[in-house]
Amino acid sequence: MVVGKMKLTFQKRVKLAQYLWMLSWFATLGGAVTFTLGCFLKTELRRRGEVMDNTDIHCVPNTLMIVGLASMGINYFASRICQDALDPGRFPRWKTFLKPFFGCSVFFTTLMLISVILSYAMKGSLETSLKIGLKNGIRFYKDTDTPGRCFQKQTIDRLQMEFQCCGNSNYRDWFEVQWISNRYLDFSSKEVKDRIKSNVDGRYLIDGVPFSCCNPSSPRPCIQYRITNNTAHYNYEHQTEELNLFIRGCREALVYYYMGLMNTIGAVVLSVFLLQCSVLASVRLLQTSMEAVAGQENVEVDSEGYLLEKGVKETFMEYVDPVLKLLWMNQVTPPEAKAEAGAS
Amino acid sequence: MAVLPIKFTKTKRDKLAQVLWVLNWISVVTGIILFSLGIFLKVEINKRQDLMAESQLQSVPNMLIAVGLIACVINFLGGKICYDCVDTNKFLRWKLVMLPYIICTFFFTLSVLVGALMCYSMHGQLEEALTLGLRDAMRYYKDTDTPGRCFLKRTVDQLQIQFQCCGNEGYRDWFQIQWVSNRYLDMSQREVVDRLRSNVEGKYLMDGVPFSCCNVNSPRPCIQYQITNNSAHFNYDFHTEELNLWMKGCRQALRDYYTNIMHSVGLTVLIIWLFELSVLTGVRYLQTSLENVLRQGDPECESDGWLLENSFVETARSNFNIIKHLGKFNQINISSNGDPNIDKPPTAHYGPDNVPPKPLPMAS
Numbered sequence: 001m002v003v004g005k006m007k008l009t010f011q012k013r014v015k016l017a018q019y020l021w022m023l024s025w026f027a028t029l030g031g032a033v034t035f036t037l038g039c040f041l042k043t044e045l046r047r048r049g050e051v052m053d054n055t056d057i058h059c060v061p062n063t064l065m066i067v068g069l070a071s072m073g074i075n076y077f078a079s080r081i082c083q084d085a086l087d088p089g090r091f092p093r094w095k096t097f098l099k100p101f102f103g104c105s106v107f108f109t110t111l112m113l114i115s116v117i118l119s120y121a122m123k124g125s126l127e128t129s130l131k132i133g134l135k136n137g138i139r140f141y142k143d144t145d146t147p148g149r150c151f152q153k154q155t156i157d158r159l160q161m162e163f164q165c166c167g168n169s170n171y172r173d174w175f176e177v178q179w180i181s182n183r184y185l186d187f188s189s190k191e192v193k194d195r196i197k198s199n200v201d202g203r204y205l206i207d208g209v210p211f212s213c214c215n216p217s218s219p220r221p222c223i224q225y226r227i228t229n230n231t232a233h234y235n236y237e238h239q240t241e242e243l244n245l246f247i248r249g250c251r252e253a254l255v256y257y258y259m260g261l262m263n264t265i266g267a268v269v270l271s272v273f274l275l276q277c278s279v280l281a282s283v284r285l286l287q288t289s290m291e292a293v294a295g296q297e298n299v300e301v302d303s304e305g306y307l308l309e310k311g312v313k314e315t316f317m318e319y320v321d322p323v324l325k326l327l328w329m330n331q332v333t334p335p336e337a338k339a340e341a342g343a344s
Numbered sequence: 345m346a347v348l349p350i351k352f353t354k355t356k357r358d359k360l361a362q363v364l365w366v367l368n369w370i371s372v373v374t375g376i377i378l379f380s381l382g383i384f385l386k387v388e389i390n391k392r393q394d395l396m397a398e399s400q401l402q403s404v405p406n407m408l409i410a411v412g413l414i415a416c417v418i419n420f421l422g423g424k425i426c427y428d429c430v431d432t433n434k435f436l437r438w439k440l441v442m443l444p445y446i447i448c449t450f451f452f453t454l455s456v457l458v459g460a461l462m463c464y465s466m467h468g469q470l471e472e473a474l475t476l477g478l479r480d481a482m483r484y485y486k487d488t489d490t491p492g493r494c495f496l497k498r499t500v501d502q503l504q505i506q507f508q509c510c511g512n513e514g515y516r517d518w519f520q521i522q523w524v525s526n527r528y529l530d531m532s533q534r535e536v537v538d539r540l541r542s543n544v545e546g547k548y549l550m551d552g553v554p555f556s557c558c559n560v561n562s563p564r565p566c567i568q569y570q571i572t573n574n575s576a577h578f579n580y581d582f583h584t585e586e587l588n589l590w591m592k593g594c595r596q597a598l599r600d601y602y603t604n605i606m607h608s609v610g611l612t613v614l615i616i617w618l619f620e621l622s623v624l625t626g627v628r629y630l631q632t633s634l635e636n637v638l639r640q641g642d643p644e645c646e647s648d649g650w651l652l653e654n655s656f657v658e659t660a661r662s663n664f665n666i667i668k669h670l671g672k673f674n675q676i677n678i679s680s681n682g683d684p685n686i687d688k689p690p691t692a693h694y695g696p697d698n699v700p701p702k703p704l705p706m707a708s
Contacts, residue, residue: 144563157560161505184564186578211555211566216501219488220528222555234530 004281004307008289010300017082020282024079027279028072030272034112035068037265044261048254050155053132056125060262063115064269070108071276077101078283085286088294098287103319105280112273119262119269126258130251134168141210142181157212163257165250166213171227173249178203179210209245218243281307346650352633353646360633361429364626368423371623372416374616378456379412381609388605392598394499397476399469404606407459408613415456415620418449422627432643435634442631449624456617463610470602474595478512485554486525501556507601509594510557515571517593522547523554553589562587625651 008016042061045052081098084090137156143149160166167173185192185204196204207228214222223244226232289305308315352360386405389396425442428434481500487493504510511517529536529548540546551572558566567588570576633649640647652659 150563153563154560161560180565181563184578189578211558211568212560214555216498216505216556219494219497219525221524224555234528 002306002309003312004285006285006289006305007302008285008305009302013286013289013303014086016282016286017085020082020279020286021079023275023282024075024082024279027075027272027275028079030275031068031071031073031075033068034071034269034272035065037268038062038064038068041261041265045258048159050152051130051133051137051159051250051254052126053129053136057122057129057258060115060119060122063111063118064265067108067112067115067269070104071112071272074101074105074108075276075279078279081283082286085290088290091290092294099319102280102284105276109273109276109280112269112276116266116270116273119266122262123255123259127251127255130254131168134250135173138168138173138177138179141177141179144181145183157210159250160210160212160246163250163253164215164246165248165253166209166246167249168251169249170247171209171213171245174209174213175205175207178205180204180206213245215243215246220244346648347652347655349648349650350629350633351646352629352649354644357630357633357637357647358430360626360630361426364426364429364623364630365423367623367626368419368426371419371620372423374619375412375415375419377412378408378415378613378616381612382406382408382410382412385605385609388602392503394496395477395481395503395598396473397480399473401466401469401473404459404462404466407455407462408609411452411456411459414452415616418445418452419620419623421445422449422623426627426630429630429634432634432637436638439635439638442627446624446628446631449620449627453617453620453624456613456620460610460613460617463606463613466606467603470606471595471599474598475512478595478598482512482517482523483521485521485523488525489527501554503594503598504554504556504590507592507594507597508559508590509592509597510553510590511593512595513593514591515553515557515589518553518557519549519551522549524548524550557589559587559590564588 038061041064042058045058045061049055081094081101084094137152140146140149140152141156142153144153182204187193192204195206196202199205206225208225209227211222211224214224223233223236223241227245228238230237284307285305287305288307289303292303292305293301310318382405385408386402389401389405422445425438425445428438481496484490484493484496485500486497488497526548531537536548539550540548543549550569552569553571555566555568558568567577567580567585571589572582574581628651629649632651632653633647636647636649637643637645654662
């Protein structure tokens with residue numbers, strides 16, 4: 001049961017080969033664009049790598065880079081094939097190459113589609129990773145003298161100023177963490193001693209935030225200490241004050257930024273995927289129609305082209321069987337042989 | 345004696361015309377580059393317009409924009425001319441236009457040079473504009489309720505954060521102005537009233553700075569109030585503390601930033617000027633060699649090309665005389681009463697021997 005049968009005259013074959021050649025060069029360009037987008041995404045993720053707990057999200061840019069390179073190779077060969085397709089002398093040398101070529105192309109094209117789906121599906125993993133990473137960042141904010149953590153303060157300050165955010169979910173996260181190091185606390189002062197005593201873990205907690213949470217758009221000078229104490233500041237009510245500090249949490253800000261990036265990239269890669277699918281289908285049609293006239297005296301006759309000779313499932317098994325055989329060869333003898341040996 | 349003559353064969357001439365055609369198209373691209381550099385500079389200056397006092401700074405990007413547009417037009421025309429110059433017949437069409445075109449292009453390249461030099465000489469104007477502008481911006485920092493000044497606080501804060509600077513020359517500039525608005529001062533408190541009274545002009549001055557002066561690289565949480573008071577903070581000595589606030593002044597930071605941009609832009613414009621000059625030289629050689637071909641009559645022959653027909657001094661003198669007589673074409677030459685035949689030597693022809701006849705004897 002043939003899939004996608006189409007009759008092609010000689011003129012149609014020639015035209016198909018010409019358009020296909022142009023299209024495959026565009027598709028090569030698309031592959032290069034995919035690779036660049038993958039590199040760009042990886043760089044952006046690494047820039048903020050310090051506030052991410054794990055690198056699971058990096059599978060998206062890695063896949064994009066692999067698929068981009070593979071796509072460039074596939075489309076380059078597609079253009080060579082259709083260049084040689086109209087020359088019956090040169091076309092036969094591609095014969096043995098075509099089956100693995102189509103197998104690989106279908107595999108990498110499916111991988112491209114999977115990467116697009118991944119870029120939308122990894123949101124949850126990104127959010128969890130950021131939640132843990134930011135929590136640790138805020139916890140180690142004060143440890144500027146501990147090797148390995150001395151730049152946490154700088155990273156968090158720069159992050160909050162650049163993304164205009166404060167804390168993990170909001171600014172109250174800073175109230176639950178001691179972000180002032182003991183080196184700068186005067187332990188002889190009564191206020192400090194009282195505060196430390198009143199806390200179960202002996203931590204110095206205050207209702208204040210670092211200066212990087214301050215909003216430059218606020219009409220008044222920044223209030224970063226005693227935020228919840230209305231009487232400590234003149235003409236101030238902390239429930240209605242919205243412009244003083246950044247309201248948004250850094251986790252939300254970063255997720256929004258990265259999802260925006262990945263959505264745009266996903267849309268571009270999807271269009272490259274569609275282009276590549278059309279290129280592959282056209283190459284297949286051209287190849288089968290050329291094979292039908294192979295070996296004949298007059299090459300200018302009409303011929304039929306098709307996408308798949310057998311049905312989809314049979315073709316799939318045809319490709320997968322050699323791969324499975326390779327895998328079986330490395331294994332121990334199959335169980336039926338063992339039972340036979342046991343019986344005899 | 346011609347200036348820098350070069351001999352051109354027919355193939356050399358054709359090659360020169362083709363190369364010049366390509367170069368003229370490249371020059372159109374460089375004209376577009378000039379135009380976009382002017383736009384870039386204009387945008388950069390406008391971005392910080394709030395922080396700069398009125399000055400002639402806008403003249404530099406305007407000049408670059410104008411020069412870029414004119415470059416595109418001139419080089420487009422030049423490309424067309426050079427394309428036609430391969431064929432001697434088509435050259436006849438352009439013969440009369442070429443010399444004025446070359447003169448115009450020469451003056452145009454001078455203006456490109458002027459544009460480049462302006463980029464380098466803006467230094468003094470920039471410094472003055474920045475000093476006055478920053479001083480005013482800091483003075484109006486607290487006026488977030490006055491229309492026209494309500495975004496100055498945000499501008500100054502973002503400037504200090506982005507350029508990592510504090511105040512005009514240093515953070516002490518903030519000690520000399522009141523940057524906390526009276527709206528947020530509790531006039532019933534003794535401390536506030538004392539501070540206001542102790543100042544001659546009734547301003548609330550303190551040794552504190554806005555949060556945007558805080559240095560991100562500091563290992564301790566930012567100290568922005570009571571900066572000069574060592575006892576107000578634990579383990580703090582303000583004389584030796586360098587990482588707490590940004591040490592650089594914003595005037596210096598902005599000046600360095602704009603000077604870098606101006607120098608890069610100026611260098612690019614200089615390179616473009618040299619390129620235009622070389623294209624102009626090529627076009628001049630092409631024009632003179634083609635005119636000599638026409639003079640000699642044979643399109644396939646060799647011809648000389650030069651920059652100037654006579655030496656520099658003679659050309660300058662002859663041009664000067666032309667300009668002098670340009671104004672005189674209306675005037676009459678009164679020395680011979682306007683009659684062009686007076687004082688002309690006799691030129692009569694007396695037959696084949698050219699012997700003048702003997703004068704007839706006069707009857708007595």
